[in-house]
Amino acid sequence: MRQTIVRTLYLIAGIICLILGLIGVILPLLPTTPFILVAAFCFSRSSERLHQYLLNHPLFGHYIRDWEDYGVIPFKAKVIGTTMMLLMVSYPLIFKQFHLGLKAAMTLTILIAMAYVWSRPSEPGKKDQSPGSASS
Structure with a gap:
């Protein structure tokens, strides 16, 4: 039960960060990259499907993989x-x-x-x- 709640909270946080990151693409003062990286982290703890989606995304995937693998x-x-x-x-x-x-x-x-x-x-x-x- 506790694990399900924690995974759900990570999933919700990941979705919120992804939405904020996407808004940041349009709004110049809202950063995109940190929100996308946090979303990837949250999805790695909650949804392998969404995590893989971000890792393979044509725009963000490269940056996420570089961050996860090398801290770049x-x-x-x-x-x-x-x-x-x-x-x-x-x-x-x-x-x-x-x-x-x-x-x-x-x-x-x-x-x-x-x-x-x-x-x-x-x-x-x-x-x-x-x-x-x-x-x-």
């Missing part, structure tokens, strides 16, 4: 993500008045998110290679 975030996605994070956070930080502690927390959160994004490999197979390391 493509360079273009890193640049767009960083740009959007900086744009979205700059306006309130510069032009809005609110507590300095909140501004510091917001800045720290964005810096941590950007550090994580840029720490991921940009291409499959580059997972264990550090910059400047020579291969024999």
Whole structure:
């Protein structure tokens, strides 16, 4: 019984994330990729059929497989993500008045998110290679 409830909750979360990801294709401020990746994760726990559908999707499948297999975030996605994070956070930080502690927390959160994004490999197979390391 408990397993059925958990699978159902994952399925519902996956459907919601997939819908939000599809809306993000149209709306420029709503990110698509993170929602699709979370949907794939949820479907991997709830519906093998839907998970396979996403893995084999002509537009998203490649990115999902690269993420699941290698933890890859493509360079273009890193640049767009960083740009959007900086744009979205700059306006309130510069032009809005609110507590300095909140501004510091917001800045720290964005810096941590950007550090994580840029720490991921940009291409499959580059997972264990550090910059400047020579291969024999």
